[in-house]
Amino acid sequence: MKPGLGLYRHQLTRDHFQFARQAGATHVVAHLVDYFQGGAQTPGDNQPTGAAQGWGRAGDPEKLWSAGELIGLRRAVEAEGLKLEAIENFDPAHWHDVLLDGPKKNRQLENVKTILRNLGQAGIPVMGYNFSLAGVCGRTTGPYARGGAMSVGMEGPLDEPMPRGMVWNMIYDPDAPPGPVPPVSPEELWRRFENFLKEILPVAEEAGVKLALHPDDPPLPTMRRQPRLVYQPQLYQKVIDLDPSPANDLEFCLGTIAEMTEGDVYEATERYSSQGRLAYVHFRNVRGKVPRYRETFVDEGDVDLLRVLRILKKNRFDGVLIPDHTPQMTCAAPWHAGMAYALGWLRAALQIIGSE
Numbered sequence: 001m002k003p004g005l006g007l008y009r010h011q012l013t014r015d016h017f018q019f020a021r022q023a024g025a026t027h028v029v030a031h032l033v034d035y036f037q038g039g040a041q042t043p044g045d046n047q048p049t050g051a052a053q054g055w056g057r058a059g060d061p062e063k064l065w066s067a068g069e070l071i072g073l074r075r076a077v078e079a080e081g082l083k084l085e086a087i088e089n090f091d092p093a094h095w096h097d098v099l100l101d102g103p104k105k106n107r108q109l110e111n112v113k114t115i116l117r118n119l120g121q122a123g124i125p126v127m128g129y130n131f132s133l134a135g136v137c138g139r140t141t142g143p144y145a146r147g148g149a150m151s152v153g154m155e156g157p158l159d160e161p162m163p164r165g166m167v168w169n170m171i172y173d174p175d176a177p178p179g180p181v182p183p184v185s186p187e188e189l190w191r192r193f194e195n196f197l198k199e200i201l202p203v204a205e206e207a208g209v210k211l212a213l214h215p216d217d218p219p220l221p222t223m224r225r226q227p228r229l230v231y232q233p234q235l236y237q238k239v240i241d242l243d244p245s246p247a248n249d250l251e252f253c254l255g256t257i258a259e260m261t262e263g264d265v266y267e268a269t270e271r272y273s274s275q276g277r278l279a280y281v282h283f284r285n286v287r288g289k290v291p292r293y294r295e296t297f298v299d300e301g302d303v304d305l306l307r308v309l310r311i312l313k314k315n316r317f318d319g320v321l322i323p324d325h326t327p328q329m330t331c332a333a334p335w336h337a338g339m340a341y342a343l344g345w346l347r348a349a350l351q352i353i354g355s356e
Protein backbone atom coordinates (compact mmCIF):
# COMPACT_ATOMS: atom_id res chain seq x y z
CA MET A 1 0.00 0.00 0.00
CA LYS A 2 1.19 3.45 -0.91
CA PRO A 3 0.78 6.67 1.07
CA GLY A 4 -0.30 9.58 -1.08
CA LEU A 5 -1.35 13.19 -0.68
CA GLY A 6 -4.32 14.95 -2.26
CA LEU A 7 -3.62 18.49 -3.43
CA TYR A 8 -6.11 21.19 -4.36
CA ARG A 9 -5.62 23.06 -7.60
CA HIS A 10 -3.83 26.03 -6.07
CA GLN A 11 -1.47 23.60 -4.31
CA LEU A 12 -0.14 21.99 -7.50
CA THR A 13 3.24 23.64 -6.98
CA ARG A 14 6.81 22.47 -6.52
CA ASP A 15 6.71 23.43 -2.83
CA HIS A 16 3.69 21.25 -2.21
CA PHE A 17 5.19 18.33 -4.12
CA GLN A 18 8.34 18.62 -2.03
CA PHE A 19 6.23 18.79 1.12
CA ALA A 20 4.39 15.62 0.06
CA ARG A 21 7.65 13.79 -0.52
CA GLN A 22 9.12 15.01 2.75
CA ALA A 23 6.01 13.87 4.65
CA GLY A 24 6.51 10.38 3.23
CA ALA A 25 3.98 10.34 0.40
CA THR A 26 4.98 8.49 -2.75
CA HIS A 27 1.92 9.47 -4.82
CA VAL A 28 -0.17 12.55 -5.52
CA VAL A 29 -3.89 12.86 -6.25
CA ALA A 30 -4.59 16.20 -7.92
CA HIS A 31 -7.76 18.29 -7.92
CA LEU A 32 -8.10 20.41 -11.05
CA VAL A 33 -11.46 21.91 -10.12
CA ASP A 34 -10.98 25.18 -8.26
CA TYR A 35 -13.31 25.03 -5.26
CA PHE A 36 -12.04 28.30 -3.87
CA GLN A 37 -13.49 30.88 -6.28
CA GLY A 38 -15.87 33.18 -4.54
CA GLY A 39 -17.94 30.98 -2.24
CA ALA A 40 -18.19 31.60 1.51
CA GLN A 41 -14.95 29.87 2.36
CA THR A 42 -13.12 28.40 5.26
CA PRO A 43 -9.79 29.95 6.25
CA GLY A 44 -6.44 28.84 4.91
CA ASP A 45 -6.27 25.65 2.91
CA ASN A 46 -9.02 23.88 4.85
CA GLN A 47 -11.49 21.97 2.67
CA PRO A 48 -14.30 24.22 1.51
CA THR A 49 -17.71 23.95 3.12
CA GLY A 50 -19.53 27.00 1.76
CA ALA A 51 -23.06 28.07 2.60
CA ALA A 52 -26.30 27.70 0.62
CA GLN A 53 -24.51 29.25 -2.36
CA GLY A 54 -21.98 26.42 -2.40
CA TRP A 55 -18.29 26.62 -3.13
CA GLY A 56 -18.55 29.32 -5.75
CA ARG A 57 -18.11 29.33 -9.50
CA ALA A 58 -17.37 26.32 -11.66
CA GLY A 59 -14.61 26.56 -14.26
CA ASP A 60 -14.56 27.45 -17.96
CA PRO A 61 -17.02 25.27 -19.90
CA GLU A 62 -15.01 25.65 -23.09
CA LYS A 63 -11.65 24.75 -21.60
CA LEU A 64 -11.21 21.02 -21.04
CA TRP A 65 -8.07 19.75 -19.34
CA SER A 66 -5.73 19.09 -22.24
CA ALA A 67 -3.28 16.23 -22.65
CA GLY A 68 -0.47 18.81 -22.68
CA GLU A 69 -1.58 20.32 -19.39
CA LEU A 70 -1.90 16.87 -17.80
CA ILE A 71 1.48 15.72 -19.10
CA GLY A 72 3.05 18.91 -17.70
CA LEU A 73 1.48 18.19 -14.33
CA ARG A 74 2.65 14.59 -14.32
CA ARG A 75 6.19 15.65 -15.16
CA ALA A 76 6.22 18.32 -12.44
CA VAL A 77 5.07 15.72 -9.89
CA GLU A 78 7.64 13.19 -11.11
CA ALA A 79 10.42 15.79 -11.00
CA GLU A 80 10.02 15.78 -7.21
CA GLY A 81 10.20 11.99 -6.95
CA LEU A 82 6.45 11.31 -6.79
CA LYS A 83 3.89 9.63 -9.01
CA LEU A 84 0.63 11.20 -10.17
CA GLU A 85 -1.95 8.55 -9.34
CA ALA A 86 -5.25 10.26 -10.05
CA ILE A 87 -7.20 13.35 -10.94
CA GLU A 88 -10.05 13.82 -8.49
CA ASN A 89 -13.41 15.24 -9.64
CA PHE A 90 -14.78 16.52 -12.90
CA ASP A 91 -15.57 20.22 -13.15
CA PRO A 92 -19.35 20.90 -13.06
CA ALA A 93 -18.73 23.29 -15.98
CA HIS A 94 -17.80 20.28 -18.12
CA TRP A 95 -20.57 17.84 -17.20
CA HIS A 96 -23.48 19.62 -15.42
CA ASP A 97 -26.03 18.43 -17.94
CA VAL A 98 -24.82 14.83 -17.60
CA LEU A 99 -25.79 15.05 -13.93
CA LEU A 100 -28.97 17.06 -14.58
CA ASP A 101 -29.99 15.35 -17.83
CA GLY A 102 -30.02 18.77 -19.46
CA PRO A 103 -29.92 19.88 -23.11
CA LYS A 104 -26.11 19.80 -23.35
CA LYS A 105 -25.87 16.24 -22.07
CA ASN A 106 -24.62 14.59 -25.25
CA ARG A 107 -21.99 17.24 -25.85
CA GLN A 108 -20.87 16.99 -22.24
CA LEU A 109 -20.62 13.20 -22.39
CA GLU A 110 -18.12 13.89 -25.17
CA ASN A 111 -16.31 16.28 -22.79
CA VAL A 112 -15.93 13.48 -20.27
CA LYS A 113 -14.66 11.11 -22.95
CA THR A 114 -12.13 13.67 -24.14
CA ILE A 115 -10.87 14.24 -20.61
CA LEU A 116 -10.46 10.48 -20.06
CA ARG A 117 -8.58 10.10 -23.32
CA ASN A 118 -6.34 13.01 -22.29
CA LEU A 119 -5.65 11.36 -18.93
CA GLY A 120 -4.76 8.14 -20.71
CA GLN A 121 -2.43 9.99 -23.06
CA ALA A 122 -0.79 11.65 -20.05
CA GLY A 123 -0.30 8.31 -18.28
CA ILE A 124 -2.57 9.12 -15.34
CA PRO A 125 -4.25 5.83 -14.36
CA VAL A 126 -7.30 6.93 -12.35
CA MET A 127 -10.11 9.49 -12.58
CA GLY A 128 -11.95 9.98 -9.28
CA TYR A 129 -15.49 11.33 -9.54
CA ASN A 130 -18.66 11.90 -7.58
CA PHE A 131 -21.95 11.41 -9.43
CA SER A 132 -23.96 13.75 -7.26
CA LEU A 133 -26.57 16.46 -7.83
CA ALA A 134 -26.27 18.41 -4.59
CA GLY A 135 -22.61 17.45 -4.13
CA VAL A 136 -20.62 17.79 -0.94
CA CYS A 137 -22.84 20.30 0.87
CA GLY A 138 -24.55 21.01 4.15
CA ARG A 139 -21.47 20.80 6.32
CA THR A 140 -20.12 23.21 8.88
CA THR A 141 -16.65 24.18 10.07
CA GLY A 142 -15.79 24.38 13.76
CA PRO A 143 -13.32 23.44 16.50
CA TYR A 144 -14.56 19.84 16.38
CA ALA A 145 -11.35 17.81 16.63
CA ARG A 146 -8.95 17.10 19.49
CA GLY A 147 -7.73 20.19 21.29
CA GLY A 148 -10.20 22.37 19.41
CA ALA A 149 -8.57 21.78 16.03
CA MET A 150 -10.70 23.27 13.26
CA SER A 151 -12.51 20.57 11.36
CA VAL A 152 -15.65 19.88 9.35
CA GLY A 153 -18.88 18.27 10.47
CA MET A 154 -22.62 18.16 10.04
CA GLU A 155 -25.15 19.57 12.47
CA GLY A 156 -28.30 18.42 10.72
CA PRO A 157 -29.77 17.92 7.23
CA LEU A 158 -29.84 20.61 4.56
CA ASP A 159 -33.24 20.75 2.86
CA GLU A 160 -33.02 24.16 1.24
CA PRO A 161 -33.64 23.51 -2.46
CA MET A 162 -30.81 23.80 -4.94
CA PRO A 163 -31.12 26.95 -7.12
CA ARG A 164 -31.11 26.68 -10.91
CA GLY A 165 -27.64 27.16 -12.33
CA MET A 166 -26.13 25.10 -9.52
CA VAL A 167 -25.08 21.48 -9.41
CA TRP A 168 -22.49 19.58 -7.37
CA ASN A 169 -22.41 22.51 -4.92
CA MET A 170 -21.03 24.91 -7.54
CA ILE A 171 -22.55 27.58 -9.79
CA TYR A 172 -22.16 26.70 -13.45
CA ASP A 173 -24.63 29.33 -14.77
CA PRO A 174 -24.75 32.59 -12.80
CA ASP A 175 -27.44 33.91 -15.18
CA ALA A 176 -29.86 31.04 -14.69
CA PRO A 177 -33.48 32.10 -14.05
CA PRO A 178 -34.45 32.14 -10.37
CA GLY A 179 -36.16 29.17 -8.78
CA PRO A 180 -35.19 25.74 -7.55
CA VAL A 181 -34.06 22.70 -9.52
CA PRO A 182 -37.08 20.37 -9.34
CA PRO A 183 -36.37 17.22 -7.31
CA VAL A 184 -36.02 13.95 -9.23
CA SER A 185 -36.67 10.40 -8.08
CA PRO A 186 -33.88 8.05 -6.97
CA GLU A 187 -34.80 5.83 -9.96
CA GLU A 188 -34.19 8.74 -12.32
CA LEU A 189 -30.79 9.43 -10.74
CA TRP A 190 -29.79 5.78 -11.13
CA ARG A 191 -31.01 5.83 -14.74
CA ARG A 192 -28.76 8.82 -15.46
CA PHE A 193 -25.83 7.10 -13.74
CA GLU A 194 -26.30 3.84 -15.60
CA ASN A 195 -26.45 5.72 -18.87
CA PHE A 196 -23.26 7.57 -17.94
CA LEU A 197 -21.42 4.30 -17.20
CA LYS A 198 -22.63 2.70 -20.41
CA GLU A 199 -21.34 5.65 -22.45
CA ILE A 200 -18.12 6.30 -20.60
CA LEU A 201 -16.70 2.97 -19.41
CA PRO A 202 -15.72 1.65 -22.88
CA VAL A 203 -13.78 4.87 -23.49
CA ALA A 204 -12.14 4.65 -20.07
CA GLU A 205 -11.08 1.06 -20.75
CA GLU A 206 -9.65 1.98 -24.12
CA ALA A 207 -7.78 4.92 -22.59
CA GLY A 208 -6.36 2.73 -19.81
CA VAL A 209 -8.01 4.86 -17.12
CA LYS A 210 -10.08 3.60 -14.21
CA LEU A 211 -13.14 5.55 -13.10
CA ALA A 212 -13.32 5.66 -9.31
CA LEU A 213 -16.65 6.61 -7.72
CA HIS A 214 -16.70 8.50 -4.42
CA PRO A 215 -19.76 7.84 -2.22
CA ASP A 216 -22.11 10.73 -1.43
CA ASP A 217 -20.69 12.95 1.29
CA PRO A 218 -22.56 13.56 3.55
CA PRO A 219 -24.32 10.20 3.01
CA LEU A 220 -28.00 11.03 3.49
CA PRO A 221 -30.74 9.70 1.15
CA THR A 222 -31.43 13.28 0.02
CA MET A 223 -29.64 16.60 0.25
CA ARG A 224 -31.23 19.85 -0.89
CA ARG A 225 -34.28 17.70 -1.78
CA GLN A 226 -32.30 15.78 -4.43
CA PRO A 227 -31.68 12.03 -4.19
CA ARG A 228 -28.21 10.64 -3.59
CA LEU A 229 -26.62 7.63 -5.21
CA VAL A 230 -24.34 5.87 -2.69
CA TYR A 231 -25.42 6.75 0.86
CA GLN A 232 -25.27 3.26 2.42
CA PRO A 233 -22.41 0.77 2.06
CA GLN A 234 -24.44 -1.81 0.11
CA LEU A 235 -25.22 0.73 -2.64
CA TYR A 236 -21.62 0.43 -3.80
CA GLN A 237 -22.47 -3.17 -4.77
CA LYS A 238 -25.27 -1.87 -6.96
CA VAL A 239 -22.71 0.35 -8.73
CA ILE A 240 -20.37 -2.59 -9.35
CA ASP A 241 -23.19 -4.84 -10.50
CA LEU A 242 -24.41 -2.26 -13.02
CA ASP A 243 -21.37 -2.82 -15.20
CA PRO A 244 -18.66 -5.46 -14.95
CA SER A 245 -16.06 -3.30 -16.69
CA PRO A 246 -12.66 -3.36 -14.95
CA ALA A 247 -12.74 0.44 -15.28
CA ASN A 248 -15.80 0.61 -12.99
CA ASP A 249 -13.96 1.15 -9.71
CA LEU A 250 -14.39 2.87 -6.36
CA GLU A 251 -12.82 5.88 -4.69
CA PHE A 252 -13.27 4.30 -1.31
CA CYS A 253 -13.83 7.01 1.31
CA LEU A 254 -13.53 5.50 4.78
CA GLY A 255 -14.80 8.66 6.44
CA THR A 256 -17.96 8.84 4.35
CA ILE A 257 -18.64 5.12 4.81
CA ALA A 258 -18.21 5.50 8.58
CA GLU A 259 -20.76 8.36 8.49
CA MET A 260 -23.37 6.01 6.95
CA THR A 261 -26.15 4.73 9.21
CA GLU A 262 -26.15 1.09 8.04
CA GLY A 263 -23.52 -1.64 7.89
CA ASP A 264 -20.05 -0.95 9.18
CA VAL A 265 -16.83 0.26 7.74
CA TYR A 266 -14.92 -3.01 8.35
CA GLU A 267 -17.54 -5.13 6.55
CA ALA A 268 -17.59 -2.66 3.69
CA THR A 269 -13.79 -2.66 3.44
CA GLU A 270 -13.80 -6.47 3.40
CA ARG A 271 -16.59 -6.66 0.86
CA TYR A 272 -15.17 -4.26 -1.71
CA SER A 273 -11.44 -4.87 -1.27
CA SER A 274 -12.00 -8.62 -1.62
CA GLN A 275 -13.62 -7.89 -4.99
CA GLY A 276 -10.55 -5.89 -6.03
CA ARG A 277 -12.67 -2.80 -6.67
CA LEU A 278 -10.76 -0.14 -4.77
CA ALA A 279 -8.95 2.25 -7.11
CA TYR A 280 -7.72 4.30 -4.15
CA VAL A 281 -8.69 5.04 -0.58
CA HIS A 282 -9.63 8.20 1.29
CA PHE A 283 -8.00 7.46 4.61
CA ARG A 284 -9.66 9.50 7.34
CA ASN A 285 -11.60 9.23 10.56
CA VAL A 286 -14.85 10.60 11.92
CA ARG A 287 -16.98 10.61 15.05
CA GLY A 288 -20.74 10.10 14.74
CA LYS A 289 -23.00 9.41 11.79
CA VAL A 290 -25.27 11.48 9.55
CA PRO A 291 -26.94 13.82 10.16
CA ARG A 292 -24.56 14.62 13.04
CA TYR A 293 -20.90 13.81 12.78
CA ARG A 294 -17.48 15.42 13.04
CA GLU A 295 -14.30 14.77 11.13
CA THR A 296 -11.43 13.94 13.47
CA PHE A 297 -7.72 13.21 13.46
CA VAL A 298 -6.88 9.71 12.18
CA ASP A 299 -6.35 8.35 15.69
CA GLU A 300 -9.33 9.78 17.60
CA GLY A 301 -12.49 8.89 15.64
CA ASP A 302 -14.88 5.94 15.70
CA VAL A 303 -12.89 3.93 13.15
CA ASP A 304 -9.99 1.65 14.09
CA LEU A 305 -7.92 2.49 11.02
CA LEU A 306 -5.26 -0.08 11.89
CA ARG A 307 -7.97 -2.75 11.66
CA VAL A 308 -9.00 -1.34 8.27
CA LEU A 309 -5.40 -1.55 7.03
CA ARG A 310 -5.17 -5.19 8.15
CA ILE A 311 -8.28 -6.01 6.10
CA LEU A 312 -6.81 -4.22 3.08
CA LYS A 313 -3.55 -6.12 3.48
CA LYS A 314 -5.35 -9.47 3.78
CA ASN A 315 -7.17 -8.74 0.51
CA ARG A 316 -3.92 -7.63 -1.17
CA PHE A 317 -4.94 -4.05 -1.80
CA ASP A 318 -1.83 -2.43 -3.22
CA GLY A 319 -3.12 1.00 -4.16
CA VAL A 320 -2.80 4.52 -2.84
CA LEU A 321 -4.25 5.88 0.41
CA ILE A 322 -4.56 9.64 0.86
CA PRO A 323 -5.59 11.48 4.04
CA ASP A 324 -8.52 13.15 2.15
CA HIS A 325 -9.25 15.73 4.89
CA THR A 326 -7.70 16.31 8.28
CA PRO A 327 -8.39 18.78 11.06
CA GLN A 328 -6.33 21.96 10.83
CA MET A 329 -3.64 22.32 13.50
CA THR A 330 -3.08 25.61 15.31
CA CYS A 331 0.18 26.93 13.88
CA ALA A 332 1.53 28.94 10.97
CA ALA A 333 0.70 26.14 8.50
CA PRO A 334 -2.54 24.46 9.69
CA TRP A 335 -3.15 22.38 6.56
CA HIS A 336 0.44 21.20 6.27
CA ALA A 337 0.65 20.22 9.92
CA GLY A 338 -2.61 18.26 9.73
CA MET A 339 -1.54 16.41 6.59
CA ALA A 340 1.97 15.67 7.91
CA TYR A 341 0.42 14.27 11.08
CA ALA A 342 -1.95 12.01 9.11
CA LEU A 343 0.81 10.81 6.79
CA GLY A 344 3.20 10.14 9.67
CA TRP A 345 0.55 8.09 11.41
CA LEU A 346 -0.26 6.21 8.20
CA ARG A 347 3.38 5.38 7.51
CA ALA A 348 3.90 4.09 11.03
CA ALA A 349 0.75 1.98 10.72
CA LEU A 350 1.91 0.59 7.36
CA GLN A 351 5.27 -0.35 8.92
CA ILE A 352 3.51 -2.17 11.73
CA ILE A 353 1.21 -4.19 9.50
CA GLY A 354 4.03 -4.76 7.02
CA SER A 355 6.00 -6.59 9.69
CA GLU A 356 3.06 -8.74 10.80
Ligand SMILES: [Mn+2]
Binds near residue numbers: 256282
Ligand atom coordinates in the same frame (compact mmCIF):
# COMPACT_ATOMS: atom_id res chain seq x y z
MN1 LIG B 1 -13.63 11.40 0.67
